[in-house]
Amino acid sequence: MQEYVALLSKYFIAICMAVYTLESFLVFRFKQEEARRGIYLRQTILIFFIQFAAFMTLVIKSGDLQYLLFYGIVQLMLFGIIMITDMIYPRANRLLVNHICLLLGIGFIILCRLSYQRALKQFVIVILSMIIAMFIPSLIEKWRFLKGFKWVYAVAGIAGLSAVLIYGQLANGANISFSILGITFQPSEFVKIIFVFYVAASLYESTSFFNIAFTTIFAALHVIILVVSKDLGSALIFFIAYLFMVFVATKNYLYLLLGIGGGIGSAVVAYHYFKHVQVRVQAWLDPWTYIDNQGYQVTQSLFGVGSGSWFGMGLMSGNPDTIPYVEMDSIFSAICEEMGVIFGIMLILICISCFIMMMNMALLIKDNFYRYISYGLGVIYIFQVFLTIGGSIKFIPLTGVTLPLVSYGGSSVMSTLIMFYIVQGLYLIRQKEERYGRRKKRRPNREQRYRREAETETIPPEDDLVFLDGETE
């Protein structure tokens, strides 16, 4: 019977995931939030279906009842996230909440299968993070003075990164974390957010050449500290985020081209001067030749994806434990191996859906500071997804970053939840802007008139998120 149940649940999970993904794009057809309620509810049900089928497979395949216990607490938590967000912030974006729950849920399924201990640890951190995150939207909404703290962000960011560099412990040739009271922190995960705030605040002040040059110096300092710490993955993420934020603020392709040119130049320099960059590139170009050393992680990761094929080997039926750092860098391969590549592709689409949402926010929000933040966080999020998934399937060299919300890693999941709830806060601000805008329609103040001219009639009514709609200004 085991075989039947495992096989049925495998296909059931894939179908649920496909329907969920489809609905998360179909939702954009409706302009009114009211009309979307039905879809949101169906999605929530699908999340719980996936959880149920997956954990039942784990219990049946392993015969271990501790999974049942874990299943219980995870469901309670996901339910709690949805209910509490809805209670505190009735105007919050439900699609984003659903995505958070789905991604966290998938993460717990695969982590639980890989290491029960780590899944438990992750669970505690997620609870903590959610408690913090629940305050964030209202703080973002109320603390309008945040845009004036440019220097605080710059100093905090550089101090945070330098602290790691100085006190950091050696981990995989990269000084990226340090421990306080036995808890390991990876500050770059949090500095990412502060960095976005810094760049947004600075560009909000002015987009003059002088200010951009000045901001670039500080941004470059962040990146250089990360490079010296050998955290090249994060350095790349900071760099890309900065590049695109400057581009969106100035609309100047020259900055983008300059940045890309500089990026390629630095990459070439890094390749020549850093041994571990050469190793990673070599392992990417030809992992099969170096299968027993440099290429080991990539090839084991590819074995996982290839063995899983379209529908996966089924939970508990694969062998993802052979992939080094599978819970962090290569969680995507473990997911493909046991739940299938189709499931993996759906996962990618959902990450893109999260990104599109943040981009739409950036498109519609009128206050430039919040617009840049939304944009910056979106770029950081999607670029990190790209690095980790691309790395584990050999599309690009492995950089060793985590898949947000899915991978094991306390700092990563906490900072991503904070990021997503900042976006929820921006969503509240945007709705307020609209109500405010309508009330004052007859008597627009100078700032709003200026913006109205720029955006003309593209402001939609009560809705949000117009899927891939319109040009920026």
Add this chain to the structure above:
Amino acid sequence: MITTYLVVATFLGMVVYLCYFVATSEQEVLNNSFNSRQEILIAQNYRGDILSDKGDKLATTTLDSEQNETRVYPYGEIFSHVVGFSTHGRTGVEAASNYYLITSSAPITDKVVNDVAGNKNPGDDVYTTLNTHVQETAYKALGVYDGAIIVTEPSTGKIIAMVSKPGFDPNTIDADWDSLTKDKSSGKLLNRATQGLYPPGSTFKIVTALEYIKENPDTYNNYSFQCNGRFTLGDSKIQCYHGSNHGYVDFKSSFAKSCNSSFANIGTKLNKVEFRKTLDELLFDKELPVKFVYGTSSVHMEENLSDEEIIQTSIGQGKTQITPLHLNMITCAIANNGTLMKPYVVDCVTNSNNSIVKQFKSSSYGKLMTPDEAATLQDMMKSVVTSGTATFLKNADYTSAGKTGSAEYNSKGDSHAWFTGFAPADNPKVCVTIIVEGAGSGGDYAVPMAKRLFDAYFEEYPINEE
């Protein structure tokens, strides 16, 4: 927004790449010995059968009451190298098709029944292109000699038979393992057909002739030479086989009679740089388009090659080494009007209900020579049978063509007997390449074996009378 489009396009590329990877590399990934996931499949399924083209079991698995597997090879030593073994590492078809053999595509209902009963599922069966009758004939034909035989279909690349001697009994590989690996001199585990590197001897005159034709496309028929049994150039000199004196020969009869002196003379007239290009096209010192283990043939040929070396190389002696497989591929390309079909040995994979899971198709590697060049060589190889060193084949029910060789491997003049050729001569269906170690001349020892193999092939696959 441009960023959104950029990102969506990039991810789209990534998804397409992922799909491509999954669609193309599944079995290669699972077949890799670094992939520990094989163990999962081995624990779930018992190893499938390896079958001949007509369904004879070449390797099968028996299960005892406790589901312990024993691998049985009904033909013992006859298929030892080509089918291979699956303990102590894997070789042959056992290695190449490992993924299929340990994967079960049995219907889910069967799997559930096995699951409930606590039994393993049957692994998929692999049908090869090998024919038992031809293989047995080849095995017997070699008799007490060491050597190798390959029989292939030039139009498809199917390998019909592949024998290497001395062999081993795969049924007792576990017990014999220590003595097999300690005994370095006999090399019983080596598949001489694919890995054995031999001096090609006069069979290499096919290559020398091709180069001469290429350099003199309109005038090669005007070539003539007066053979007095030896050829001298400076301090270097060579003799015809056993000092025979061939008298007046033209291009074709030089080839048919395998006149060393004449071919040494031809060799001195060749452009060495062009010769190197031709050798490259024929895959010397190159990777072969096959999916099993093989040796790499080598020829020493460069612009400032000495006279001594050029005349030795032209007649297939000197530093030149070739595998029987490679010579067979060149012969197949000639027989198939210049186009080489990739040799393969696995035809299809079926599940326990005998329905096909995967069908392999023959595929072309490309042209090794032009159809005109191939036609000229075919014609010359026919003359070897009608009026040259392989006249033993003249009185068969079918026509045939080929080239003999007697490759000297020591200073005493002992030689390996070679034959490579095809039949029927005008519509080639089958290619045979034979090497008999230390037997003597190709015409005396290898050609009679070729006749037995052609006979066996046509008994199994009669030529349609149309």
